[in-house]
Amino acid sequence: xxxxxxxxxxxxxxxxxxxxxxxxxxxxxxxxxxxxxxxxxxxxxxxxxxxxxxxxxxxxxxxxxxxxxxxxxxxxxxxxxxxxxxxxxxxxxxxxxxxxxxxxxxxxxxxxxxxxxxxxxxxxxxxxxxxxxxxxxxxxxxxxxxxxxxxxxxxxxxxxxxxxxxxxxxxxxxxxxxxxxxxxxxxxxxxxxxxxxxxxxxxxxxxxxxxxxxxxxxxxxxxxxxxxxxxxxxxxxxxxxxxxxxxxxxxxxxx
Ligand code: 13P
Numbered sequence: 001x002x003x004x005x006x007x008x009x010x011x012x013x014x015x016x017x018x019x020x021x022x023x024x025x026x027x028x029x030x031x032x033x034x035x036x037x038x039x040x041x042x043x044x045x046x047x048x049x050x051x052x053x054x055x056x057x058x059x060x061x062x063x064x065x066x067x068x069x070x071x072x073x074x075x076x077x078x079x080x081x082x083x084x085x086x087x088x089x090x091x092x093x094x095x096x097x098x099x100x101x102x103x104x105x106x107x108x109x110x111x112x113x114x115x116x117x118x119x120x121x122x123x124x125x126x127x128x129x130x131x132x133x134x135x136x137x138x139x140x141x142x143x144x145x146x147x148x149x150x151x152x153x154x155x156x157x158x159x160x161x162x163x164x165x166x167x168x169x170x171x172x173x174x175x176x177x178x179x180x181x182x183x184x185x186x187x188x189x190x191x192x193x194x195x196x197x198x199x200x201x202x203x204x205x206x207x208x209x210x211x212x213x214x215x216x217x218x219x220x221x222x223x224x225x226x227x228x229x230x231x232x233x234x235x236x237x238x239x240x241x242x243x244x245x246x247x248x249x250x251x252x253x254x255x
Contacts, residue, residue: 002210004228005168005235006252007043007129008242009069009097009216019050023057025245027064030252039255040235043067043095043129044242048083055092067095067129070103073116075123085124096121097237099131099155101174111154118156122163129168129237130156131216132195136175145194152195157202164203168212169195170237176217178239185226185233188215192232221250228254 014022023044030042045067046054058064072082088096098117103109109117114130121128132151134144148171159167171191176183183191192213200208215227216237227233235255241247 001165002212002234004040004255005043005212005214006040006248006254007067007095007097007170007214007235007237008045008248009100009237009239010044010046010242011069011102011239012047013243014046014050016050016053019046019054020057022243022245023054026248027057027059029245029249030063031059033249033253040252041065042252045069045095045097051088051093052091065094066092067097068093068126069097069100071096071098071117071121071124071126073113073120075120085121085126089124089126094127095129095168096126097129097131097170099151101131101133101172101177105174111151114155115158118159118163118167122159122166127166127168129170129214131170131172131237132156133172133174133177133217139173139175144191148191148195149198152198152202157198161203161207164199164207165210168214169199170214170216171195172216172237174217178218180218182218182220182223182227183215185223185230188227188233189230192230196232219251221247221254224251224254 042063043065055066068088071085099114132148134147138147196208212234214235214237215233219236220241
């Protein structure tokens with residue numbers, strides 16, 4: 001179901017006390033400043049060890065939801081150091097980010113592996129936030145659409161209609177992540193419209209209209225309103241600015 005969404009990807013940041021302080025501040029600010037009901041679904045994705053304690057500080061049954069940053073592709077077993085989708089579900093996670101460019105780049109996650117992770121997440125009842133995005137080199141070569149089409153085809157569009165219903169897509173141009181260099185709202189809109197068109201082609205027009213597509217990459221309190229005002233931009237996946245309660249709250253209030 002398409003909805004406005006702001007998701008905070010905390011990446012490998014915060015200690016437990018910092019994580020607890022951050023979520024408490026965000027919850028209080030949002031409650032105080034939006035009469036308790038922001039016009040948007042808020043997803044917070046802290047590091048694995050903080051899911052449970054952060055989840056405890058999130059008001060239940062409201063706009064706040066818990067997400068993880070990754071999961072393993074197998075349900076359980078001898079995979080030292082890994083975390084399964086069912087484990088995440090059992091500590092209150094509803095969402096899981098998959099295919100983030102940092103996972104693709106630093107941990108060699110390819111489309112085949114991501115396909116398996118998507119299946120594992122869905123089997124455990126998690127809703128995937130599936131990331132796609134191009135490098136600066138790809139953009140400058142004029143291959144952005146070709147690249148995105150391949151990531152969607154090979155990584156995502158193997159899902160059935162029912163499975164795909166559970167997916168949120170995030171467009172994160174790699175050149176904009178953590179660089180302070182945001183895509184312009186026109187660039188974001190152009191790509192989001194393209195992604196929606198690809199969904200319509202792979203599934204149908206109804207599925208395309210029902211999918212939330214988030215923008216990520218140096219999204220902040222100053223540029224969020226302009227980005228979110230684009231017809232095909234349904235919200236943001238926020239990195240750096242999600243670690244500052246004032247900024248993240250302002251982004252949530254940007255709809
Ligand atoms: P920044 O907002 O820090 O650019 O990170 C974006 C991101 O990677 C979110 O997943």
